[in-house]
Amino acid sequence: MQRWAAEELEQAQLGDSRRKQRLIRIVEDLARQPGESVPQASRTKAATKATYDFWNSPYIKPSDIQFAHREKTIQRVKQHNVVLAIQDTTDLNFSHHPATKGLGFLDNSTQIGLKVHSTLVTSTQGVPLGLLDQQVWARPVESKGIAKQRRHRQTKDKESQRWLDAYSQTEEVIPQEIKVVTITDREGDIFDLIAFNRRENSDLLIRATHNRNVNHQTKYLHQAIAQTQCCGVLTLDIHRNPEHQARTAKLTLKTACFEIQPPLHHKQRSKLKPVSLQVILAVEENPEPGITPISWLLLTTLDINGFDDVVRCVRWYSYRWLIERYHYTLKSGCSIEKLQLETARRIQMALATYSIVAWRLLWLTYEARIxxxxxxxxxxxxxxxxxxxxxxxxxxxxxxxxxxxxxxxxxxxxxxxxxxxxxxxxxxxxxxxxxxxxxxxxxxxxxxxxxxxxxxxxxxxxxxxxxxxxxxxx
Incomplete structure (x- = not known):
C-alpha cells in the first residue's frame, strides 16, 4: 500500500529530491502503522531520526507539504462537476507536554495547545477528496478574555476571519467551472461570510445560530421560519458517532426566502446591504426516547425551486460530520496529540504530514462504501x-x-x-x-x-x- 504515497506527493517541491523521498517514506511508515509512536512506525533508529530531523528542517515549511497534497486534491476535484468544501475548527491539546515552546491557551483556558481550522473537500456522495486549506495558530496569553470585546472589533481582527480566509482560498484553488458549496456549522454564521462577494459557481450552506433581523412581520429569523408551512418530510440516515448509535431520522422540512439584515452591532453596518438567502428548517418531530432531536436551521445561497432542492441541501449538510470524523481520525487514529516535540513549529510539520495519513484513512472508509x-x-x-x-x-x-x-x-x-x-x-x-x-x-x-x-x-x-x-x- 505504498505506491499511493509517492503518487500523492509527486508534486512536492522541497528543494532536493532526497527530501521528497524522505517525506514519501515518512508518510508510508505512518500510514502503515497509524496510531503507533514514531519509533514504532519508523521501525529503525535511522528512520526515526530521519523523521524527527525532517520535521525540524529549516529548509521545509508545513505549507510545502500541504501544497503537494492540495495539488493532488485539486486533480481529484476536477473529476467532479460539484464538490463540497467543509470547514471546521478543532483543538490539539498538548497540556501533557507543557515544555513545548510556542503553544497557546485553548477554549478551556487551563489547557494549552494549537488551534486548527481545516477545509475538507468531498464529493456530493460523501467521499473525502482531500484538504484544500489548513490554518494553525496559537493563542497568546495576553489575548485571554478578549472574546468578551468581540462586538467592538472588526472581523479581520478576530479569529472569525479564518472562515473568510478559508473561503477565499477555496475560491482561489478550485477551477471556476466546478461548482463548490462551502459548508459550515453554527460557528460559521458570520455576516461577513454571508455577505462575501462570491465568484460564480461558489455557494454557501451554513447552519444558522443567530436570530437575525429579516423582512418578515415577526422581524426575526427563528420566528419567521417557524411560521412557514411544511413542504415535505425526509427520511435521513444519521451516522454513528461517540455520542449516539446510527439511526434513521424523519425530518419535517420548511423553506422560505428572507432578506437578512446587517447586525446592529457591526462596525461597518452603514456600508452593508441586506442579503437575500434561502432558509431551510429541518426538524425531527418525534424522536425515540432518550434521543436529542435534530433541529437544523440552514442558510444557503443555492437556488431552491422545489422540494428536491431542499432535500439536496439537507443531505449535503449531513455530510458536514465528515470533517469531525477527519479530526477524530487525526487525533485518535493518528494519535497526533501524543507527540512529544519541542516546539509548535515541529508539531505543525508533523500535523501537515499526519493530515495526509488521516485523509487517506477517511477516503478508504468511504470510497469502499460509495x-x-x-x-x-x-x-x-x-x-x-x-x-x-x-x-x-x-x-x-x-x-x-x-x-x-x-x-x-x-x-x-x-x-x-x-x-x-x-x-x-x-x-x-x-x-x-x-x-x-x-x-x-x-x-x-x-x-x-x-x-x-x-x-x-x-x-x-x-x-x-x-x-x-x-x-x-x-
Missing amino acids: NPEQVCNTVLETHEWQRQSPQVGKPAHGAGSSLCATIHKTPLPPKQPPSLRDAVRMIASLGGFLGRKGDGEPGVKTIWRGLRRLHDIAATWKLLHSNSLDSVSS
Whole structure:
C-alpha cells in the first residue's frame, strides 16, 4: 500500500529530491502503522531520526507539504462537476507536554495547545477528496478574555476571519467551472461570510445560530421560519458517532426566502446591504426516547425551486460530520496529540504530514462504501495481494497474500483481486469488525486498527516464507 504515497506527493517541491523521498517514506511508515509512536512506525533508529530531523528542517515549511497534497486534491476535484468544501475548527491539546515552546491557551483556558481550522473537500456522495486549506495558530496569553470585546472589533481582527480566509482560498484553488458549496456549522454564521462577494459557481450552506433581523412581520429569523408551512418530510440516515448509535431520522422540512439584515452591532453596518438567502428548517418531530432531536436551521445561497432542492441541501449538510470524523481520525487514529516535540513549529510539520495519513484513512472508509465494486488495486498493489515469481509464475507472499491467508485460513492467495469493499472489510476484520448482518460497513476506527495488524501479520508472513522465496528465485 505504498505506491499511493509517492503518487500523492509527486508534486512536492522541497528543494532536493532526497527530501521528497524522505517525506514519501515518512508518510508510508505512518500510514502503515497509524496510531503507533514514531519509533514504532519508523521501525529503525535511522528512520526515526530521519523523521524527527525532517520535521525540524529549516529548509521545509508545513505549507510545502500541504501544497503537494492540495495539488493532488485539486486533480481529484476536477473529476467532479460539484464538490463540497467543509470547514471546521478543532483543538490539539498538548497540556501533557507543557515544555513545548510556542503553544497557546485553548477554549478551556487551563489547557494549552494549537488551534486548527481545516477545509475538507468531498464529493456530493460523501467521499473525502482531500484538504484544500489548513490554518494553525496559537493563542497568546495576553489575548485571554478578549472574546468578551468581540462586538467592538472588526472581523479581520478576530479569529472569525479564518472562515473568510478559508473561503477565499477555496475560491482561489478550485477551477471556476466546478461548482463548490462551502459548508459550515453554527460557528460559521458570520455576516461577513454571508455577505462575501462570491465568484460564480461558489455557494454557501451554513447552519444558522443567530436570530437575525429579516423582512418578515415577526422581524426575526427563528420566528419567521417557524411560521412557514411544511413542504415535505425526509427520511435521513444519521451516522454513528461517540455520542449516539446510527439511526434513521424523519425530518419535517420548511423553506422560505428572507432578506437578512446587517447586525446592529457591526462596525461597518452603514456600508452593508441586506442579503437575500434561502432558509431551510429541518426538524425531527418525534424522536425515540432518550434521543436529542435534530433541529437544523440552514442558510444557503443555492437556488431552491422545489422540494428536491431542499432535500439536496439537507443531505449535503449531513455530510458536514465528515470533517469531525477527519479530526477524530487525526487525533485518535493518528494519535497526533501524543507527540512529544519541542516546539509548535515541529508539531505543525508533523500535523501537515499526519493530515495526509488521516485523509487517506477517511477516503478508504468511504470510497469502499460509495464505489464498492472496483478492484482493490487502489488499496493493495498487485504484487501485495498476489506476487508472481518471474521464473516459475507461482504466487509469492506479500501483504495481500498474508491478508487473504489470515482471513480465509488458506495459504493460497486468490487468482483475482478482491473488490475494494471486500478488501476493506478484510482489513477491518483484523481491527475487530465482525461483519454481522446488522453491522453495516466498517468504520474508520476498525480500519486503522486493521492496518496496524496487517502490517505485523505481513512482516511475520514474509519472514516465515523468506527461505521458500529464496529457493524459488534461485
